[in-house]
Amino acid sequence: MKKLISIDIGSTYTKGVLFLYFENESIDEVYLETNRINKLYINGIFNSLIIPINRAQVPTTTNHLADGFFEVLSELLSETKINGKFINQNNIEIKGKEEEKNNDIEVFYSSSAKGGLNIVAIGIVPELTLKTAKLTALSAGGKVTKAYSYRLNKKNIKEIDQINPDIILFTGGTDGGNEEINIHNAKMLSSLSIRPVILYAGNQSCSDEIYEILSLSNFDIKVTENVLPEIDKINIEPAKDCIRDIFLKKIIHGKGLDQIVDKIGFYPEPTPLSVFNFISVIPDNVKKIKGLLQKSTIVQNNIKENAYYENITKLLNKNWESFIAIDMGGATTDFYSYHKDKIEDSNVLLRGLSEPTVKRTVEGDLGMRVSVKAVLESGMELLKIISKDNIINIEENDFIDIFSNYIDKIHENPSYIPENDEEQYFDRIIATICIRLSSLRHAGKYKRIFTVNGEILIQYGKNLRHVKTLIGSGGYLSRMNDMFLKNFLTFSYVNFFNKDSYYEVDEEIPLLPESIDYLKDKEYYLPILANVARKYPLESVLCFIENLEVYD
Amino acid sequence: MKKINIVTGVIGSDCHAVGNKIIEKVFSEAGFNVINLGVMVSQDEFIDAAIESNAKAILVSSLYGQGELDCEGLRSKCVERGIENIILYIGGNLVVGKHDFKEVEEKFKKMGFNRVFSPDVDLKIAVELLKKDIEEKFSEKID
Numbered sequence: 001m002k003k004l005i006s007i008d009i010g011s012t013y014t015k016g017v018l019f020l021y022f023e024n025e026s027i028d029e030v031y032l033e034t035n036r037i038n039k040l041y042i043n044g045i046f047n048s049l050i051i052p053i054n055r056a057q058v059p060t061t062t063n064h065l066a067d068g069f070f071e072v073l074s075e076l077l078s079e080t081k082i083n084g085k086f087i088n089q090n091n092i093e094i095k096g097k098e099e100e101k102n103n104d105i106e107v108f109y110s111s112s113a114k115g116g117l118n119i120v121a122i123g124i125v126p127e128l129t130l131k132t133a134k135l136t137a138l139s140a141g142g143k144v145t146k147a148y149s150y151r152l153n154k155k156n157i158k159e160i161d162q163i164n165p166d167i168i169l170f171t172g173g174t175d176g177g178n179e180e181i182n183i184h185n186a187k188m189l190s191s192l193s194i195r196p197v198i199l200y201a202g203n204q205s206c207s208d209e210i211y212e213i214l215s216l217s218n219f220d221i222k223v224t225e226n227v228l229p230e231i232d233k234i235n236i237e238p239a240k241d242c243i244r245d246i247f248l249k250k251i252i253h254g255k256g257l258d259q260i261v262d263k264i265g266f267y268p269e270p271t272p273l274s275v276f277n278f279i280s281v282i283p284d285n286v287k288k289i290k291g292l293l294q295k296s297t298i299v300q301n302n303i304k305e306n307a308y309y310e311n312i313t314k315l316l317n318k319n320w321e322s323f324i325a326i327d328m329g330g331a332t333t334d335f336y337s338y339h340k341d342k343i344e345d346s347n348v349l350l351r352g353l354s355e356p357t358v359k360r361t362v363e364g365d366l367g368m369r370v371s372v373k374a375v376l377e378s379g380m381e382l383l384k385i386i387s388k389d390n391i392i393n394i395e396e397n398d399f400i401d402i403f404s405n406y407i408d409k410i411h412e413n414p415s416y417i418p419e420n421d422e423e424q425y426f427d428r429i430i431a432t433i434c435i436r437l438s439s440l441r442h443a444g445k446y447k448r449i450f451t452v453n454g455e456i457l458i459q460y461g462k463n464l465r466h467v468k469t470l471i472g473s474g475g476y477l478s479r480m481n482d483m484f485l486k487n488f489l490t491f492s493y494v495n496f497f498n499k500d501s502y503y504e505v506d507e508e509i510p511l512l513p514e515s516i517d518y519l520k521d522k523e524y525y526l527p528i529l530a531n532v533a534r535k536y537p538l539e540s541v542l543c544f545i546e547n548l549e550v551y552d
Numbered sequence: 553m554k555k556i557n558i559v560t561g562v563i564g565s566d567c568h569a570v571g572n573k574i575i576e577k578v579f580s581e582a583g584f585n586v587i588n589l590g591v592m593v594s595q596d597e598f599i600d601a602a603i604e605s606n607a608k609a610i611l612v613s614s615l616y617g618q619g620e621l622d623c624e625g626l627r628s629k630c631v632e633r634g635i636e637n638i639i640l641y642i643g644g645n646l647v648v649g650k651h652d653f654k655e656v657e658e659k660f661k662k663m664g665f666n667r668v669f670s671p672d673v674d675l676k677i678a679v680e681l682l683k684k685d686i687e688e689k690f691s692e693k694i695d
Binding site: 124125127128129150172173174176177178179180205228230231349351449450451452453456458 | 554555557565566567585587589590591592596597600601603604605606607616634
């Protein structure tokens with residue numbers, strides 16, 4: 001038996017969970033009684049598993065991240081009884097590389113560090129290299145503070161100086177393509193007063209020149225493969241890996257993270273990247289788990305009688321080949337989709353970049369508290385529709401005013417928790433707007449065109465119409481009570497494809513899911529298990545799925 | 553040796569795909585790196601791809617008779633977006649009804665196309681012309 005500790009240093013809270021890890025060993029009676037999963041292990045269906053035992057949470061100590069981290073760590077260690085005994089902290093040696101360690105505690109941790117690395121993206125054509133650059137930055141867990149296309153000018157350089165990004169992701173041109181604009185941009189970047197890391201992931205034909213220009217100006221410049229080597233082929237992985245390496249080197253300086261690295265022996269993973277990678281491994285592991293359960297006669301014969309078997313089977317039978325996960329916090333809404341787009345309809349033509357199977361977008365203006373003011377601005381149109389669904393008896397004319405007052409109140413006090421039905425209802429409206437708008441920004445669209453050969457639909461971006469599973473996570477979505485849920489989803493995903501509304505939409509049709517099974521990450525395990533999944537993917541996915549709550 | 557990039561596609565709301573595939577095959581075999589955008593390509597998509605790939609020529613096809621409408625302003629847009637030197641070719645059934653090809657050719661040349669081809673042109677001739685034009689304009693030789 002090993003103890004696994006996973007800690008996520010978020011922008012508001014530092015959260016940790018202690019898990020027990022079993023592998024091919026007998027389990028103490030204590031756990032048999034308290035943990036329903038053990039039957040799977042006892043009956044030999046799995047030969048390893050993890051069980052969450054205890055959790056701890058403190059507000060993130062923004063000025064010195066190590067304080068909050070060690071507080072959570074010691075709380076988890078000192079308050080957890082194992083086999084009726086407290087863990088003796090003096091005997092614990094945590095230090096050492098993750099892989100080399102052979103003691104009974106393993107620590108995994110991630111840090112969202114100021115909401116991710118600040119990245120300035122540069123490309124040539126907005127719809128091609130610049131779009132790919134943004135996609136790359138977001139997949140790597142960064143946030144794109146500003147994006148520039150074509151030739152940089154002096155004003156842009158001044159702006160970048162002010163933004164003072166951690167990384168400049170410099171792309172442009174397919175391999176063998178445009179060199180001239182890149183060389184111009186490299187020369188312009190040389191005139192920056194700041195010296196951020198520059199990652200060049202553009203046309204490889206001129207990478208030597210680019211490297212020379214920028215290293216002569218004393219930039220820390222890294223060159224990697226082109227994010228768009230050919231017009232219809234995106235290649236984001238190499239640049240994504242480089243951004244991760246830069247993140248690790250960059251963020252440990254200051255804010256006390258270096259102290260954690262000293263003690264633990266390795267770097268934190270950027271939270272959004274860790275979650276991104278977790279999302280990527282869910283479908284394969286679900287398939288494996290499903291296979292194991294289907295092969296087991298014990299499970300199959302007892303599904304009806306055993307509530308656990310019934311529940312886990314139900315969860316695993318959801319559609320996991322395509323799914324969405326939304327992590328909505330006080331400041332941002334992170335939207336992940338796992339979906340392989342297949343064009344089956346001969347009337348549909350794909351235009352623009354074909355997007356990757358796993359995609360992350362993050363909306364900095366959509367959040368439940370810190371960025372709530374922008375929600376009001378971006379979501380006014382939607383708000384007017386929602387206010388007609390009057391379930392709390394506010395006069396329609398007064399609605400916007402009362403609602404705005406609430407927005408002001410929570411904006412000033414980001415840790416505010418609703419105190420009555422009306423306030424809960426308002427929070428739900430904010431959540432609805434965040435989900436609705438972030439979905440629209442993430443998903444692709446159809447454009448209808450009438451040709452001599454009849455109607456044609458041109459598809460831009462990802463088609464999420466047939467995605468059936470949605471995981472809601474993050475402070476609000478993990479806590480949300482179900483009394484609002486049905487309305488909430490109806491408003492979030494208005495069905496654009498039922499006959500009546502389809503023909504009312506004149507030109508563009510957003511490619512949002514047509515119907516959704518909602519799964520609530522009630523323990524908010526998303527970032528926590530994403531950490532553990534780096535070493536124990538199968539066990540982490542099982543633990544994640546079995547702790548989801550289904551709403552049919 | 554570095555291959556020369558050229559962009560091709562069928563412009564507008566035109567879905568004729570067969571000729572487009574043949575063009576891709578013939579020009580690839582002739583030593584070009586062909587970026588084929590397929591059918592129903594907008595002016596901006598042609599230009600986006602050409603800028604990003606530093607293409608020397610755009611080969612536009614139009615089969616459904618609305619080519620004139622679809623191609624209006626393509627050259628100006630190229631100028632506007634910084635690829636004023638690019639070679640523009642067009643070929644296909646460019647206008648509806650029977651017209652003297654000379655008239656059609658003149659019309660499209662006025663619109664800024666360097667060469668205009670009738671639907672029955674031998675593509676080998678087009679290949680040779682393109683090689684010649686690129687050599688003259690950019691002093692770059694193919695093969």
